[in-house]
Amino acid sequence: MTIFYYSIVFAYGLLIGSFLNVCICRIPLEESVVKPPSHCPNCGTRLTAVDLVPVFSYLFLRGKCRHCKAKISLKYPMLELLTALIYLPLFYKYGQNGHYIEFFAAAYLMSILIVVFFIDLKHQIIPDGLVILGLAGGIALTVYNLFRPVAIFHDRAWWNPIVGMLAGSGFLFLVAIIGLLIYKEEAMGFGDVKLLAAIGGYLGWKMTLTALLTSIILSALVSVILMALKIRDRKDHIPLGPFIVTGTYITLLFGWDILKILYPSFV
Ligand SMILES: [Zn+2]
Numbered sequence: 012m013t014i015f016y017y018s019i020v021f022a023y024g025l026l027i028g029s030f031l032n033v034c035i036c037r038i039p040l041e042e043s044v045v046k047p048p049s050h051c052p053n054c055g056t057r058l059t060a061v062d063l064v065p066v067f068s069y070l071f072l073r074g075k076c077r078h079c080k081a082k083i084s085l086k087y088p089m090l091e092l093l094t095a096l097i098y099l100p101l102f103y104k105y106g107q108n109g110h111y112i113e114f115f116a117a118a119y120l121m122s123i124l125i126v127v128f129f130i131d132l133k134h135q136i137i138p139d140g141l142v143i144l145g146l147a148g149g150i151a152l153t154v155y156n157l158f159r160p161v162a163i164f165h166d167r168a169w170w171n172p173i174v175g176m177l178a179g180s181g182f183l184f185l186v187a188i189i190g191l192l193i194y195k196e197e198a199m200g201f202g203d204v205k206l207l208a209a210i211g212g213y214l215g216w217k218m219t220l221t222a223l224l225t226s227i228i229l230s231a232l233v234s235v236i237l238m239a240l241k242i243r244d245r246k247d248h249i250p251l252g253p254f255i256v257t258g259t260y261i262t263l264l265f266g267w268d269i270l271k272i273l274y275p276s277f278v
Pocket residue numbers: 051052053054055056076077078079080081
């Protein structure tokens with residue numbers, strides 16, 4: 012039976028991943044994610060159900076458009092797989108024993124964050140629409156928590172997610188303001204500030220700060236490695252968004268273990 016549930020979650024991840032592809036391509040261009048329906052970027056032929064089965068269509072068509080034989084980028088099936096593989100551990104951690112709301116909340120947040128990851132990496136922006144979708148989900152989860160406390164928060168207090176929204180983003184806001192005053196340029200985007208407010212609504216304040224700390228450590232590590240390999244120098248701007256996304260995922264899975272190591276008295 013367990014295998015059955017995990018297969019459903021995997022298929023669900025592939026499907027959502029297929030939609031996230033559309034979001035990643037269209038949102039930065041300010042295009043609608045529903046209209047027009049998916050089409051081949053080369054010949055413009057509208058794709059039908061046969062072309063749109065996640066991963067399988069790519070394999071079946073051997074990576075080529077059915078009409079014009081133009082190559083389909085491998086990034087599409089890869090993102091579908093990635094989304095499914097991100098969902099599975101979330102289901103293991105949160106979806107057991109019928110805690111489906113927790114799983115869907117975590118999967119919803121991560122889906123938004125996957126889109127943020129790739130858009131911020133390529134365009135150095137975090138679209139407000141994504142932040143608003145994230146905030147809306149966080150508020151819904153907060154309200155749900157009033158009636159049936161959710162395990163994600165680990166803390167029944169009704170104000171926990173609200174303080175979560177303020178804690179991480181407040182800290183980043185200060186950093187951004189100080190950066191503006193000293194360097195006269197937006198060293199750290201306000202998109203990151205807003206993103207952390209959205210994440211706070213899901214994680215509560217302790218886990219939000221853990222996620223922020225994890226992101227900053229990851230970002231420092233990767234920057235040092237990139238500089239050592241001379242891929243980037245000190246002046247190159249590396250967006251924080253992708254690290255916040257990775258840090259949040261690590262925190263969703265291992266946050267309380269990390270906190271136990273860093274501040275045992277805090278747990
Ligand atoms: Zn085509």
